[in-house]
Amino acid sequence: MFSKKYFYYILLFLLLISLILAGVIWHSQNQKLKIIFFDVGQGDAIMISLGQNQILIDGGPSGQKEMEKLGKYIPFWDRKIEIVIATHPDQDHIGGLIDVMKNYKIGKVIDNSAENDSQVYKNYLEIIENKKIERLKGKEGMNIKIKDANLAIIYPNSILVNKPKDTNADSIVAKLTYGQNSFLFTGDFPLEKESALFSDKFDLSSKVLKISHHGSKNATSAEFLNKVGPVDAIISSGKNNTYGHPASELLERLKAKKIKVLRTDEKGDIEYICKNMENLCQISF
Numbered sequence: 001m002f003s004k005k006y007f008y009y010i011l012l013f014l015l016l017i018s019l020i021l022a023g024v025i026w027h028s029q030n031q032k033l034k035i036i037f038f039d040v041g042q043g044d045a046i047m048i049s050l051g052q053n054q055i056l057i058d059g060g061p062s063g064q065k066e067m068e069k070l071g072k073y074i075p076f077w078d079r080k081i082e083i084v085i086a087t088h089p090d091q092d093h094i095g096g097l098i099d100v101m102k103n104y105k106i107g108k109v110i111d112n113s114a115e116n117d118s119q120v121y122k123n124y125l126e127i128i129e130n131k132k133i134e135r136l137k138g139k140e141g142m143n144i145k146i147k148d149a150n151l152a153i154i155y156p157n158s159i160l161v162n163k164p165k166d167t168n169a170d171s172i173v174a175k176l177t178y179g180q181n182s183f184l185f186t187g188d189f190p191l192e193k194e195s196a197l198f199s200d201k202f203d204l205s206s207k208v209l210k211i212s213h214h215g216s217k218n219a220t221s222a223e224f225l226n227k228v229g230p231v232d233a234i235i236s237s238g239k240n241n242t243y244g245h246p247a248s249e250l251l252e253r254l255k256a257k258k259i260k261v262l263r264t265d266e267k268g269d270i271e272y273i274c275k276n277m278e279n280l281c282q283i284s285f
């Protein structure tokens with residue numbers, strides 16, 4: 001004869017299994033494209049997610065913070081991130097990726113192929129090698145599909161061969177298109193190189209623009225804003241950061257064009273949820 005206690009344990013176990021199954025089913029049926037700009041302090045970390053598929057663009061400066069964010073937005077049974085993109089090898093973009101690569105199964109890593117002498121870059125390479133993660137050198141023409149959405153890399157236009165002095169200069173720039181929705185991600189791309197993007201080859205126009213370089217005055221010119229024509233501008237910067245980001249000059253440029261500004265230091269995580277290709281993605285607060 002089973003004891004009563006034993007019976008309750010089995011009941012509890014079955015209940016738990018049903019709850020997990022219900023969660024998995026609910027999650028798989030509730031597949032909306034989501035674009036989340038994580039509040040990771042002074043740095044960048046953006047996740048594009050659709051059901052079980054995730055693309056992570058940068059990982060912020062700290063592994064602990066980035067892991068907290070992924071734990072919040074990726075269900076616990078999904079331990080794989082399909083694509084990790086490192087826009088450029090600076091601490092505030094790749095620092096958090098090291099713990100992510102240690103703790104999640106990673107499909108592919110795409111970076112701008114710029115080498116660097118920093119310790120964080122050495123750690124980044126080490127984990128890629130140790131876990132035998134496939135590494136691709138990102139450049140113009142590369143397209144990443146996430147169901148009906150497409151992420152197109154539009155910069156750099158060639159694979160880099162040496163160590164650039166300015167690590168920001170060759171940041172990966174990519175545009176996500178999903179029906180009438182579009183998001184432009186610029187890493188820390190500097191103002192003086194923007195003309196390289198002004199070409200008939202690319203349609204820069206985007207509804208949402210991730211402002212370059214945390215809102216530095218030396219990024220995202222008025223001309224660039226004209227080409228992109230965003231409705232919303234996202235600034236990813238840390239509260240009371242020592243760089244004075246976002247710069248008042250940049251905020252003025254946005255104000256002059258009546259672009260709505262959303263800052264991670266003020267709003268925390270900024271999440272867009274896209275119902276379908278026909279409707280505009282909505283911010284969820």
Ligand SMILES: [Zn+2]
Nearest residue numbers: 043092188213
């Ligand atoms: Zn940065």
